Amino acid sequence: MTKTEERRRNVFQYIADYLDENGYPPSYREIGSAVGIPSTSTVSADVHALIEKKVLSMDRNSYRSLQIIRVPDGDQSNRLTSSYNIRDDVFDIPVFGPVAAGAPIYADDHVEESIPLPSSFFHNDGADYFILEIHGESMIEAGIYDGDHVIVRKQDYARNGQQVVALIEDSATVKTYYQHKDHIELRPENASMDPILVKDCRILGIVSGLYRLY
Template structure:
C-alpha cells in the first residue's frame, strides 16, 4: 500500500512538472509575441489578439501569463490603461522616434503646418516613415470613409502634396473646409468620392489638395 502511494505521489509530481514546463513555455511564447507585435506595430497587442495568435482559449490565462511576466520584470503595466504596457527590452534597443505634427483646424489660405494649426506632436518610430516628405496627422470626423476602413476618431497620417492621381485618398480644401475623400479628376470637374454608399459625391470645378493619405492610426 505504501509502495502504491509512493508511486502515485511520484506520478503526480511528474504530471505537475509537465504542466509547469508547458506553462513556462506558453509564458515565453506570450512574451515573444508581445515583442514581435509591439516592435512591428509600435503598440502592444490586446489580450484577445494574444489569445487568437497563440490559440489560448481563456483570456484569464493570458492575464495570468502577463502577471507572471510583470513579476519577472519583463513587462511593466499601467492598471488604469488596458494597452499601456512597456517592454524594457524594446526600450533598451533605443527605437528612434520622429515627431509628426497633429493638425487641428485647417484654415483656407494658410500653410497647413502653420504654427497656429499644430495642436500636438505624435511620436512615430523612424522605421515607419519611409520617406523624407512632410507628414502631418488629422483626426477623422464623420463616417464618410468607413467603407475604406477609415472611421470617426481615427488619426489619418497625411503626406503633404499639391497633386494626386485618380483614386488617391486626399485631404482637399473646399471653400473654408478640409475634407478627406477619394479624388477623381473628370472632364470638366473634380469628383470627391466618399467611401460610404449612403453619401453622394462632392462635385466641384476645382479644389486645393493639401496631401495624400499614407497611413492610419487608431486607438482602442
C-alpha cells in the same frame, strides 16, 4: 517667487524629467495635464518665456523639438543638461484638426500637439507629414472611422483613386479623388452619401497611414 515663476519652474522640471525618461519632449497638452494648466495657450506662453530666458530651445520647424540649454537661475538641482539627446529613430508628427469625413468643416491649422511615430513607418524621401483627426462616417467603407487619426503625406497633387485631404474654399475634407474632364469628384467611401463635385480644389496631401487606439 511669484505664482507665474513657480508654474514655469514646474513646466521646466516636467520637460526635463520627460526628456530623461522618453528621449523626446512632451506635447503642450501633456505638459498642461501634468502641471495642472488647463489652457494650452498658457503652456505655450510659459514655454516661450523659458525660451526667451535661454533655458530651453525649440526648432520652429518642429512642433516637439524642445531641448534643455541650461537650468533656470536659482535652480539647485544641479541637473546636467548635456545628456538630453533627441531620438533619431522617432519622427514627431504634428496633429492638425479637426477635419470632417462627412460634410466639410473649417480646418484649424493651429497645432497644439504632436504624435511621435517610428521613423521606420515612413519612406526616406524627405517628405513632410502631418496627422488629422477624422470626424464623421463618410470614409467608413475604406476602414477610416470617426475619431481615427490619418497620417497625411504633404503634396499638392493626387492620382485617381487616392484618398486625399482636399481644401474647398475654407473647408478641408478627406475623400477619394477622381479627376474628370470638366470637374473633380471627391467621393465618400460610404454608399449612403453623395460625392462632392467641384471645378477645382486644393490638394493638401494624400492619406498614407492610419493611427488608431483600440
